[in-house]
Ligand SMILES: Nc1ncnc2c1ncn2[C@@H]1O[C@H](COP(=O)(O)OP(=O)(O)OP(=O)(O)O)[C@@H](O)[C@H]1O
């Protein structure tokens with residue numbers, strides 16, 4: 005009997021917490037479908053009497069350039085940092101070379117560098133490279149900043165590949181590269197997906213690099229949305245619609261790949277014998 | 278195929294505090310089967326890895342065929358993927374994401390052979406090892422014995438300079454082990470392949486090897502043909518390691534009695550002359566006498582035979598024969614028994630030809646050579 009009560013209690017708490025979490029999202033959703041007048045008159049969580057897509061159309065018109073920028077920046081930055089990080093992680097985990105420990109130490113230190121600390125030198129570097137206000141400049145920044153985290157995560161996953169396999173591959177006449185493409189990468193798909201999602205979400209949601217390195221031509225959607233708040237003071241429906249638009253790609257990624265993410269975190273992520 | 282020469286190989290770890298291989302030198306002729314034998318941790322795997330190029334030795338030189346592949350002195354190190362050695366590891370190390378067919382084809386793909394030739398070679402090796410039915414499976418779907426055969430196959434599809442095999446039969450059951458062992462020897466003969474085979478099982482070594490290199494704590498104790506190692510073990514360690522059941526040992530002392538040299542072993546005394554040893558031992562020398570169980574018989578083989586009355590302690594039947602553990606005085610030993618039935622507790626008379634007794638001096642444990650050694654050495658050369 006008491007377990008039943010206990011379970012009921014737990015479920016109630018979970019439901020309440022979930023509702024609390026969902027409430028702002030719900031508010032944003034309903035607001036995004038309302039007209040300006042209705043927003044002023046009704047409670048934020050009430051369902052609109054006459055739902056309209058005008059908020060979305062307005063938001064999309066304001067953000068379309070920035071959304072495209074975001075897509076380019078995110079795709080470039082994700083593949084850049086994950087690709088290079090994977091190679092670093094592979095070599096660090098499975099091939100020894102002189103100075104490997106030092107390299108690993110420096111990479112690990114790179115993870116703990118706060119954004120803010122490198123912002124000014126980063127800005128100066130990017131400008132010196134004549135990449136200020138270009139997609140390429142922001143992609144470069146995300147790639148460089150993401151490599152340490154990716155490398156360390158990949159190293160952790162790849163360390164579970166048995167060393168005997170590496171020795172076998174080398175005596176089979178394989179180059180380290182071939183072994184990577186043919187064996188390591190295909191047997192660690194979960195790890196790759198996990199890290200891809202991780203990088204995708206962090207770069208998509210990132211604001212500061214875009215703010216500092218981006219200008220009118222290259223600003224990502226996060227920056228554009230932030231500007232929207234400043235310029236369209238009262239147009240809540242457009243702002244809410246914009247926020248939701250920004251969340252869509254992340255939601256799609258989670259919907260399709262989320263199950264890998266959970267498995268990647270839970271399991272060893274390596275299907276080695 | 279090629280010969281392999283290892284010169285003065287030295288491998289240490291922890292800045293010299295652990296010595297894995299201690300100045301080991303040996304040579305394997307082209308087309309010969311060499312077994313590296315020794316107890317666990319004696320450095321067998323390390324030597325093999327050095328030959329494959331997976332370890333850079335602290336010092337030493339390795340030559341495969343005409344080519345110096347490792348030399349610390351000349352600062353030469355050929356990378357493993359460029360040595361063209363085929364290795365089978367103690368762990369099977371099959372690529373988990375590839376099918377058996379792809380596993381077998383992998384080394385050939387690395388050589389960029391034409392697809393047709395790869396397919397043909399994979400097929401013929403699969404037939405040779407009886408794994409054609411498994412070609413589409415992944416390693417996780419195979420039994421231990423099947424995995425082992427795939428691992429062997431992956432080495433055999435290649436035409437390497439040398440095969441390096443690290444306990445490749447370790448995980449097979451007794452029956453399969455004998456079968457694959459036989460297959461391996463047959464293939465080696467057929468291909469005239471140079472093979473270096475690591476094991477800690479002396480039976481395997483005796484049955485497979487053209488040459489055995491016996492190691493202990495990173496040092497070579499003795500190298501030679503299986504017959505030599507069995508008949509003329511260089512020291513007590515070799516004598517005890519080779520042969521199953523192991524050699525019986527009994528301590529003795531050299532005495533003089535009425536002008537004759539005698540060796541007193543407690544349960545028997547024997548004239549030094551009867552042992553056929555090549556040099557005279559000084560009276561008072563302590564010795565260890567070694568006798569193989571197979572040299573203790575139910576019937577005398579010569580008039581000089583020593584008689585050992587003993588009490589049967591335990592009988593281990595082996596089907597056609599038996600290993601009998603007996604007690605003579607307070608000395609325990611084993612004998613190969615091919616006579617009639619025995620009962621524990623019963624009395625038995627055993628005969629021992631003194632010529633078959635191995636004599637080792639103490640405390641160094643070195644074998645005292647025998648008169649027939651020289652003759653046997655010459656006879657062996659005539660052997661093909
Ligand atoms: N990477 C290493 N670091 C430190 N010591 C090592 C290392 N590799 C091997 N050793 C040591 O070197 C010695 C020889 O090891 P090795 O693996 O060659 O033995 P082995 O003869 O193959 O034994 P087994 O029959 O158990 O496989 C052992 O004492 C081992 O502890």
Ligand SMILES: [Mg+2]
Nearest residue numbers: 321322323367
């Ligand atoms: Mg070993």
